[in-house]
Amino acid sequence: MPDNTISGFAARFGDETIIAGEFREKLAPGAFARTLKEKPDVVMLLDHDSGRVLGRVAAGTLTLREDRIGLWFSLDVDATTPEGQTALGTVGRQDVRGCSFGFRVRAEEWQDGGDRLPLRIITDVDLYEITLTAFPAYPTTSASLAHTNASAVARRVRMRAEMEQKLRGIA
Template identity: 85%
Template sequence: MADNVISGYAARFGDETVIAGEFRERLAPGAFTRTLRERPDVTALLDHDSGRVLGRTTAGTLTLRQDRIGLWFSLDVDPTTPEGQTALGTVGRQDVKGCSFSFRAQAETWQDGGEKLPLRTLTDVDLFEVTLTYNPAYPTTSASLTHTNASAAARRVRMRAEMEQKLRGIA
């Protein structure tokens, strides 16, 4: 049994992707440092749709952390909402297993690509939202249901109680 938590990487440092067939893009380590410190509210959405909110940092339902890999998130999903049911169902089946993010570049560098497309490296971004999506711009992002030991422990306690009830003839 899975908890109602989806987690993964909304962005990964150093991984390149092609944007609109025009240029390559990657995120430099630390690109989210300033925005995570200064931005009070970031939302989690389904497919960049502002009408399908799944969580937000100010509500405590979205946690964001930058580490050596990239921008990690943990999203406490409400299964009583249509959006929550969709997110839990599609991520649980891995129909949706990637992420994207909405941002404004504050600092970037460009390199001539020579035979390749030019390369933009984002070094500082304003982060507005992270989103669960089936078709992320960065294919190395991830989203999956989180299984915790708390769920396993709760099942063991319940099974033990049921066994004791059977032994006592209470069932």
């Protein structure tokens, strides 16, 4: 049985994408470090829609962490809301399996692309929101529904029941 947690990577370091057909872009490791250290009140949305809030750092329903791969998140979804039901359903079916993020660039570097598009390397951002989306600008982002291992849970329940029965002399 699935629980109500969605997790994944809202951004991945080093993966390139093309922005508006004009330039290539990638995120440098550490791009989120400053903003996360300052503990901003980042929200998680559906499709960048501020009317469809799924969670928020300040409320304790959204956890963000930068690791060697990128910006990892864990979202405790409220299944009693229409947005929560939509998120659990679409991510659970993998109709939605990517993320995006809303930010302001604080620091960047540019490299001439030669015969390719120029490359923007983002090194520091102000992060405002992350979002679940079917069409992420960075296709290597991820979102998936956490699942409990039902067979392991069932095995533990059965073992405990058997132990209780033995303690009571029930065979």
